[in-house]
Amino acid sequence: MWVERLLIENIRSFERQDISFSQHRNGPYRWVTLLGENGGGKSTLLQALGLLLAGPEGAQTLLPRPVGWVRDESTPGQLQIRVREGDRDPGRLGKKTAPRSFTYGLNVTGRERLVIKKQVYTEPTLVEEPSRALSWLRDIAFPSQGAGWFAAGYGAFRRLTRSSQLLVPSLEPQARYTNFITQFNEDEPLATFERWVVYLDYIIAKHPQSARQHRRQLDQGIAAINRMLPEGTRFDSVSGEGRILFDVQGRKVSTLAMSDGYRSVLALAGDLVWRLIQAFPGSANPLQEQGVALIDELDIHLHPRWQRHIAGWLREQFPGLQFIVATHSPFVAAGAGEDALTLRLMLENGATHVEKVETPAALSVDRILQSEAFGQLSPYSPETTERIERYDALARKSRKRSASEERELAELRAFIQKARPVGGPPEPGSLEAKLDAYIERTLQPEGRG
Known part of the structure; x- marks a missing residue:
């Protein structure tokens, strides 16, 4: 079982976002990385998935009074999920079945209990009698205890x-809801x-x-x-x-x-x-069975060495699970592999927008930070960035520099050499490439062109 799609509407910073977790022809993305700044909606998205995967009764237990969840309390918020069933029917353990999908949702009000939205099933239907749809969902897919579709969610403060x-x-x-309690x-x-x-x-x-x-x-x-x-x-x-x-x-x-x-x-x-x-x-x-695992801030408490490997370790040990994780670490984002889906959540004018970005598996950490995945973030500290830009401005100055400016440039040049990238050549056109060009030109011996 895996998640194909999430619709989240009128919930916290989300006006309306319809998010796909499926590849065009090759089934689901088995690893989904959520990136974005603090307050951008990553935890809310994972909690929304947790409520839906906990089942109707589990959702009501986890969030009995969803105060502060609804963006505009004049109308209910909506959560809707489409889940793709694998080759095993949870109602008939061990029996192989053809893959099929189902959709269901929750209405969320600001001051009342969660309201179960009318269930909507895709074809082929999971039950022959539509009137039994809700009971099938509760008893077979999301039972309070026992077999069913597996899912678990973990908040940032797991310990x-x-x-x-x-x-x-x-x-x-x-009980099933305890699978998500730390969220x-x-x-x-x-x-x-x-x-x-x-x-x-x-x-x-x-x-x-x-x-x-x-x-x-x-x-x-x-x-x-x-x-x-x-x-x-x-x-x-x-x-x-x-x-x-x-x-x-x-x-x-x-x-x-x-x-x-x-x-x-x-x-x-x-x-x-x-x-x-x-x-x-x-x-x-x-450990090889199918299901979904939600993890908020996967990198928390981990040294960068662990951050580089944690995604690969999880995927190797639990190959049947679909992982949907939030992180602030470029190491985790890269370690997910080339076949991962990377989504960036951006807060613009008070509303969260979700966009697919290129998975940075082949990039160095510096290049990941400067890519669209992390919003072209400088890999240097603010003070170092300021000194680099000052060096750039002085080096480019067309008219003759004053004596004080020459002294400042010399001091900056010595500092800039420490900021040069370690390893392979920098990306053409990048700040590092410009630094290398400046240093190479200004440090040439007299008489060389």
Whole structure:
């Protein structure tokens, strides 16, 4: 299952935007990167998708009183989604079906509960009797618990709990809306990973008759998590006190003592692994099943080295998922790959506009920042940019420069050499290319043309 289209109208900064997540003939984009400045609408777009993918009852639980959501409260806001079903019908597990699409929406009012909009289904219809459409949607596609179309959403403040996890007698599947709870409650920690690992370790030790099944689940999850951690960091064990220990460069460290970067990756990957295993209990490899994952500010807490690889890691470990993520990092934008869809959200005159931009997979970080993806942002600090432009103005001066200007130019020239790009040749016509030309010309020995 994946998202083909989102319509968002009269919601916060969105007047009306109809956004496609599909390629022309090759199906969905499996990775969608959302770029844009703070306040441009990235989180709102992801929350809108979260409400729709949580299902009608889940949406009402996540946002019972959507105050501040409607842009013009004289008319309801609208959220509408078209979802493409893959080759498995959630109502008949294991049975292959032809791909098909469905559309449904929510009306959003400013002071009342969310109102479920009349369901609209594309052909072929998912149910033979149209009067059963809403019940089919609730019971089969988006059930409160159990099998259905898989989706999960993660807000920007995802993190592990700071308290030690006690052993629990069971770890029952949670209601569907909890798949998206961190998008709407930033104080909610992602404790599932720790509880899940501790619980399975306990069951394996205390109930040998069911150890094989639980060992397989635990091994699958740990293997996926290990592959997403930097070299030299691996899962080690669960202590007698119920603490999860990792081997970090030969030293055993509990999750409570790990950095925010490690904890952010563990929280996201661990939660996603557990929810996939719960959603597809009969699957030989739940991590390869289809679904949608929404992630806000994927780069948060991550060192640039991790930012370069995080998209590739996620795509490799969860190949059946469609990722729709927001980021401020050029490393994440580039690491998504050439087959990703990159959308830039721009706030103009109080309204958000969404436009497709070229995916910057082949560009250096400097060139990504100066591309349309990041709005031609200078890779230099404001002070350095100002000094570069002053150097440009003095170097171009047609009349003779004064003695003070010559001294200033000499000082700037020494500074400019530090600002020269490292690596390959700069892009023709870029600021770096002009700097190179100026430096090459002005540093030539006397008598050379």
